């Protein structure tokens with residue numbers, strides 16, 4: 001199923017407030033810029049303030065000053081996520097979309113040799129923290145009338161193979177979460193979807209592939225349009241589904 005090419009055009013997110021989780025990563029930065037271009041008001045969550053500030057300045061120059069929310073998902077508690085939701089409510093009075101693009105991956109390692117803390121961190125940041133944050137924001141998303149939660153997922157068909165460890169297991173969990181959560185939400189005005197991006201040239205990809213020899217990776221800018229599409233009304237056909245875009249939309 002394809003999303004209309006118009007989904008990435010300016011105006012697709014007019015009037016919407018979008019939370020980008022992992023905003024200073026490769027896809028996070030590209031998605032933030034694309035969402036701003038599409039008209040969204042942005043809340044940018046990331047763990048490093050200097051990186052967030054740099055992105056803030058780029059967006060400000062483009063005429064879209066985002067709110068910044070520094071938070072390390074590894075240590076954030078459910079109360080921290082509740083506070084995030086309360087502060088978005090206080091500042092914007094609404095939340096229409098979340099795009100989850102934060103990811104913890106420390107490289108390919110056999111399970112037997114994986115540091116126990118690394119394993120736990122991967123499951124926590126990539127799966128549990130994503131759910132805790134989404135759970136805290138669901139009441140706000142329901143009020144939106146067309147709330148959308150987008151989980152970037154690294155294709156479990158590949159990442160549940162050998163050496164992907166806690167990161168790969170978390171991708172399998174995220175894939176299940178999309179269908180489970182949508183089934184529970186029923187016809188509530190909140191859409192949940194999984195975006196399975198193609199390989200992208202980012203710091204995460206560089207931990208498993210030698211960049212100079214990586215012929216298939218694309219720019220995350222190409223994938224950012226898909227994030228916009230899923231956050232916009234054009235994403236409705238992907239409700240409760242995993243979407244692996246075949247053709248890349250123009251950025």
Ligand SMILES: NC(=O)c1ccc[n+]([C@@H]2O[C@H](COP(=O)([O-])OP(=O)(O)OC[C@H]3O[C@@H](n4cnc5c(N)ncnc54)[C@H](OP(=O)(O)O)[C@@H]3O)[C@@H](O)[C@H]2O)c1
Pocket residue numbers: 022023024025026027028046047048051071072073074075100101102103104125152153154155196197198199200201202203204205220
């Ligand atoms: N790259 C690919 O080829 C590819 C393919 C398929 C799917 N994906 C998925 O696409 C999404 C984006 O990946 P990417 O390639 O853009 O990765 P990336 O460039 O490495 O960005 C990941 C971001 O997550 C942040 N992060 C990590 N741990 C965090 C924590 N504890 N708290 C808060 N933020 C944290 C990182 O922060 P710092 O900047 O501080 O490190 C970084 O900004 C991920 O869900 C990934 O699974 C990627």
